[in-house]
Amino acid sequence: MKRRILIYTIFWLSCFFGIQEGTAQLTFASVYRPQDGGSSQESATSIIGLLKKLELTYRTTFVYQKELLENKTFSGPVNENDKLEQILERVLTPANLRFRKLKGGGYTILPRKSPKNQPAETELLKTSINQLPEPETDKVLAMNTLASRVNMQSFSTTKPADILIKGKVTESEKGEPIPGASIVLKGATKGTNTDANGAYSIAVPNENAVLVFSFVGFEKQEITVGNRTQVNVALKNDLKELNEVVVVGFGTQKKINATGAISTIGTKELIQSPVANISNSLVGRLPGLFATQSGGEPGNDGSKIRIRGVGTFSGSTDPLTLVDGIQVDNYNNIDPNEIESVTILKDASSTAVYGIRGANGVLIITTKRGKVGPPKVSYTFNQGFNSFTDLRQMMNSGDYATHFNDAIKADAYVTGTVYVPKYTDQDIELYRNGQDPVFHPNVNWFDVMFKKVSKQSQHNVNISGGQNKVRYFVSAGYFSQEGLFKDTKDVVDAFSPQSLFQRYNLRSNFNFDVTSRLRMTLDLSSQTEARSGNNGSSTERVVGDIARASPLSTPGVVDGKVVNILTGSQNNPYASLLYPNLAGGLKRSYRNYLNGNFRLDYDLGSLIDGLSVHGNVAMQTYNDQQIVNTKTLITYLAVKLPDGTINYVPSTTEAQFGFNQTGTYNRRITAEAGIDYKRNFGAHNVTGLLLYNQQKTFDPSLAFLVPKGYQSFVGRATYDYKGRYLAEVNVGYNGTENFAPGKRFGFFPAYSLGWVASQEPFFPKAGFVTFLKVRGSYGEVGNDNIGGTRFLYRETSYSSVANIYYFGNVGSTYSGFAGIREGATGNPDVTWERAVKQNIGLELWMWKDKIKFTADVFNENRSDILATPQTISSIVGLSQPASNLGKMENKGYEGDITYTDKVGSLGYRISANFSFARNKVLFRDEVPNQYPYQNRTGQRLGQNFGLIAEGLYNTWEEVNASNRPVYSYQNNKVQPGDIKYKDYNGDGVINNFDAVPIGYSNLPEKTFGASIGLTFKGFDLSVLFQGVGNVSHYYTRFQRGTGYGQAPPEGSPNYMNESWTQERYDAGLPIQFPRFSVNSNPNGEGSSYWLADASYVRIKNAEIGYRLTEGLLKKLHISACRIYVNANNLYTWKHMYPGIDPENTATGDTNTEPYPLVRTINTGINLSF
Incomplete structure (x- = not known):
């Protein structure tokens, strides 16, 4: 009784105070629940009885006036699996009743139409509460605390039990x-x-x-x-998510469980770029990947790949490259249509299993495999058109002759001679009007030697499918690319120098389930390359000859003859392109790569759950055959006779037709055996790997004909608890025959931890952040790719050297004679480089996984870098042995972010990545410089050095100022138009001691990419931006146009028209370059004046495509069809001079220039059957 009074008191007080506020809060501490065998008025057919049962079934509460429901019954069955409100509607409506849902939970029962004398709803509530039956203790259910509100229009009861x-x-x-x-x-x-x-x-x-x-x-x-x-x-x-292939050393892992720094790209992005090789397809798409394309020559246009910059100044900086787990030397010959994914492993945790080969990172290519299903045939065809991204516009002959005279005039001060112009006004006019094309030629050699457009095409057909026991992927591809040299065989009687590259690809990947436990894999592939082109000079030399040829040096080809107009040395690009020496001709090269891989996997789960073993053997062969056909190029000297006619006199005589064939070959065999373990123990998940790997390369060119080999013992263990706490240990014990006994093997451990914070119970389950993982790694890896020399622990054999011994009297007549001398001494302690790497990473998914973000900070310390000592005097008389002396550090950060969403039929994806890596030489055995700022130790690798330019001298007053430093160059002969250098050390003299670090390194420190992808119904659009920063390059001699002192004269770019002259300075016209000069001058010294900011942003790729509709596909009896147009290297924003691609720059003042990069416009179609 006391309990009932307490219940009613709480309820009534709640209503009373709630009404005073406009709402009433009421809570039942208990609610009456009669037993099934209650009174007759609560029988199975009464509405009150039904409500009691519904309260129990649906965990709810009903509030009603007892008199209102007395004698109210229902008829017909009630399905308690129906929704509650459906039942109430069906039961109450015939009884002229209705229900109202209370805000806090539960329902109140009301008359459908209240008569005028019917009390108001609030009064009904009060009456119902007063008339509640007396509860019995064993028929009371506990309820929650105060929760509901009631007012004059609506009311609620307590929230029912959860x-x-x-x-x-x-x-x-x-x-x-x-x-x-x-x-x-x-x-x-x-x-x-x-x-x-x-x-x-x-x-x-x-x-x-x-x-x-x-x-x-x-x-x-x-x-x-x-x-x-x-x-x-x-x-x-x-x-x-799960099939986003995350490949690790000797296996795979789920991305969500990986604790290493790993980045992956799929086939969709790879085939968007219409390029000949994979390395160019990767540019701008992966964080941590630095790529530089140094040339655009067909078949030789791959990018130099570096992972997280450069960590050594000796030997190779290339990453280890694997295709389906097998090391390869050339991966650019793989058809992109064969590739499933490309993964780069960046930190020690990912690469430690490769030991002495993992310091520069690892690039893993995974090819496509068959899946269970009917045969699926895919065909891809695209036709591309190539043109140069940028070419320099060269001066015409009239401007060239005018500026040449300007140079002679400016040099009169230095030489002390009277100015006499080389070219008369009549000569200049003839150069301009073209009336004497033989002796006054005006030739733009870039236009003459290069065509505007060349073609490339690609075909690929593949078929995949399989059943439970057999799955297959078979692919055949063809690629062809022409160069942009003009075909000269129709101009002169000679071989065509045109560059042509063709590639044939075949691949078959088979998977066999021999039994329920035994699986077999058989992969076969071949790549055949055919190249043809000039043999007499490298392509870079030919391009260099074109770039430095002056427009007036020779008319080129006249009436099918290669003509010179000057005796002596000539810079005739035709002669350079065709056959510059007797060693010219047509070179055809045929390269064939054949690869096979056989693997068996056996499940030992019947013995130990989760245990399996595997073994595989792979063989790769390489064969290169070169055929060279030669004949002498006949050149002619043009001679003008007294009557004005021109006679062409042969300068060379025809030689016998030549033929030569050479070949090289090698093969590599890889064997591997391993034990794998994977087991779940409740919330504990563990995996393990023990593996032995051996590799041998047989090559006749190897020193002492000794095969090159590796042996590796690998171990890995991973653990995770509920996918929340992650741990991994990787161990590599690797050896090579390249070092002395006792130094051949090394132990390389790596450790990593991860924490998936989003799996913690306290992490908000419906928050903005949906996935959060923090990971870190520490470990050691090595690098034995320390240069071409093998067996450095052995002394070098003796060698015969000309003019090594001299006999006679010094100061008078004496002669040198050939002799024998000892080579370098051996170093039994030489070994591989060792790198200690640290990495901390963050992975974050937000906003229903629409945003995905990854960031990493890394640090690497490389020691034992192989170098030749420089601080030992040469008076010792021996070549110093290589030693592990160098030290470097390389550190930086990287990240990528992706946003994916869809609005109606419009889907879009925006992504960006950024990488920064800065290295520093910590120790290099170098002779200390007089001024420490000139030491290479303490600087970035590839750091540019030079004088600091402070503008130009514009007046004689500046030149003759008493505080002007003395130039040690050209006997201090300085005049207006010369570069003003900073006296850095303050000694009053400008010399090499004033050269300091300037600009950045010639290796980019920053690289970034950004892409946008849109899909709308059948259309798709994608654009990729890519660029680099913090990189500087010196302009070459040809690029800065200072070659007037050469004989014969060399060409100059058109932008050199803005060079300093007194007239331009007086007129206030723009001046970009120092004065012209024929003789030696101080302006050619390496300085910040000629150091360019080589950073750029490029539209690397753009593509638009359309997929045919389902209805049209059915009519055509094909399963899919997509047509597209794309472009590569579309446009570039840069700082360098016009016509110079910042990625495609030469170094130094050589006679070569790289083959320019090309822009490709491509159309194609993808068909599936």
Whole structure:
């Protein structure tokens, strides 16, 4: 009785105070629940009896006036699996009743039409409460605390007891429990996680509650509770996440569990770039990947790939490259249509298993494989058109002759001679009007020697499919690319120098399930390359000759004859392009790569659950055959006769037709055997790997004909708890025959940890951040690729040297004679470089996984870098042996972010990546300079040095100023138009001691990429921007146009028209360059004046495509069709002079220039059957 009074008192007080505020809060501490065997008025056919049962079934509460429901009955069956409100509507309507849902939960029962004498709803509520039957202790259910409000228009009762939902979350494929899965009440922050057995329990307010089940790598599921208290869920794999191939050394890992620094790109992005090789397709797409394309020559246009910059100043900086787990030397010959993914491993945790080969990072290419299903045939064709991205515009002969005279005039001060112009006004006019094309030629050699457009084409057809026992992928491809030299065989009787590259690709990947436990893999592939072109000079030399040829030196070809107009040395690009010496001709090269890989995997799960073994053998062969046909190029000297006619006199005589054939070959065999272990112990997941790998390369060119070999013992163990706490240990014990016994093997361990904070119970389950992982690694790796010399622990054999011994009297007549001398002494302590790497990374997914962000900070310290000592005097008389002396550090950061979303039919994806890597030489055995700032130790690798330019001298007053430093160059002969240098050391003299570090290194420190992708119905559009920063390059002699002192004269770019002259200075015209000069002058010294900012931003790729509709595809009887147009190297923003590509720059003042980069416009079609 006391308990009942307390209940009613609390309820009434709640209503009273709530009404005073305009709302009433009321809570039941208990609610009356009669037994099924109650009074007759609460029989199975009465509405009151039904409501009691519904309260129990649906965990809710009904408030009503007892008199209102007395003698009210219903007829017909009631399905308690229906929704509650459907039942109430069906039962109450015939009885002229209605219901109202209370805000805090529960329902009140009211008359459908209130008569005038019927009390108001609030009074009904009060009456119903007063007339509640007296509860019996064993018929009372506990309720929650005060929660509901009531006012004059509406009221509510207490929130009913929450429904306790229990269940289990498993994988859909194997039925294994998923520990740490997230269960969140939709629309609220309330949530929980599954335990080690995948079990969970969560309280929900009512049967309309929706639970959201999720786990990283699985598709989300939303389930309405309904009338259930047990909800079991089987989550399906999210193939987009799980099958995003994350390849690690000697295996694979789920990306969500990886603790190393790994980046991956798929085939879709690779084939967007219409290029001949993979390295160019990777540019701008992966954080941590630095790529530089140094030339555009067909078949020789691959990019130089570096992972996280450069960490050594000796030997190779190339990453280790693997195709399907097997090391390859050339990966640019693989058809992009064969590739499934490309992965780069960047930190020690990822590369330690490769030991002495992993210091420069690892690039892993995974090819496509067949999947269970009917045969699927795909055909790809594209036709491209190439043109140069940029070419320098050269001076015409009239301007050239005028400026040559300006140079002679300016040099009169230096030489002390009277100015006499080389070219008369009549000569200049003839150069301009073209009336004497033989002796007054005006030739733009870039236009004459290069054509505007060349063609390239690509075909690929592949078929894939399989059944449970056999799966296959078979591909055949063809690629052809022409160069941009003009075909001269129709101009002169000679071989065509045109560069032509062709490649044929074949690949077959087979997977066999021999038994339920035995699997077999057989991969076969071949790449055949055919090249043809000039043999007499390298392509770089030919381009250099074209760049330095003056427009007036020779008319080129006249009436099918290669004509010179000057005796002696000539710079005739035709002669250079065709056959500059007797060693000219047509060179055809045929290269063939044949690769095979056989692997067996056997599941030992019947003995030990999760245990398996594997073994594989791979062989690669390489063969190169070169055929050279030669004949002498006949050149002619033009001679003008007294009557004005021109006679062409042969300068060379025809030689016998020549033929030569050479060939090289090698082969490599790789063998591997390993034990794999993978097991789940509740919430504990462990994997393990023990592996032995051996490799031998047989090549006749190797020193002493000794095969080159490696041996590796590899171990790896990973552990994770509920996908929340991650740990990994990788160990490589590797050896090579290249070092002395006792120094051949090294131990390289690496450790990494990860924490998936988003799997913690305290992490918000419905927050903005959906995935958060922090990871770190520390380890050691090595590098034995320390140069071409082998067996440095052995002394070098003696050698015969000409003029090594001299006999006679010094100061008078004496002669040198050949003799024998000892080579370098051996160093038994020489070994590989060792790199200690550290990495901290963050992975973040936000906004329903629409935003994905990754960031890494890394540091590397490289020691034992191989170098020849420089501080030992040469008076010792021996070549010094190589020693492990050098030290470097390389550190930086990188990151990438992707945003993916869809609005109606419009889908879009925006991504960006950025990398920064700065190195520093910590120690280099060098002779200390007089001024420490000139030492290379302490500087970046490739740091540019030079004088600091402070503008130009413009007046004689500046030149003759008393405080002007004395120039040690050209006897201090300085005049207006010369470069003003800074006296850095303050000694009053400008000399080499004033050269300091200027600009940046010639290796970029920053690289970045950004892409935008759009899809709308059948259309798609993508654009990739790529660029580099913090990089400087010196202009070459030809690029800065200072070659007037050469004999014969050399050409100058058109932009040199803005060089300093007194007239331009007086007129206030723009001046970009110092004065012209024929003789030696101080302006050619290396200085900041000629150091260019080589940073750039490029539209690397742009593509638009359209997929045919389903209806049209059915009519055509094909499964898919996409047509597209794309472009590569479309446009570049830069700082360098016009006509100079900042990525395609030469170094030094050589006679060569790289083949210019090309822009490709491509059209294509993809068909699937």
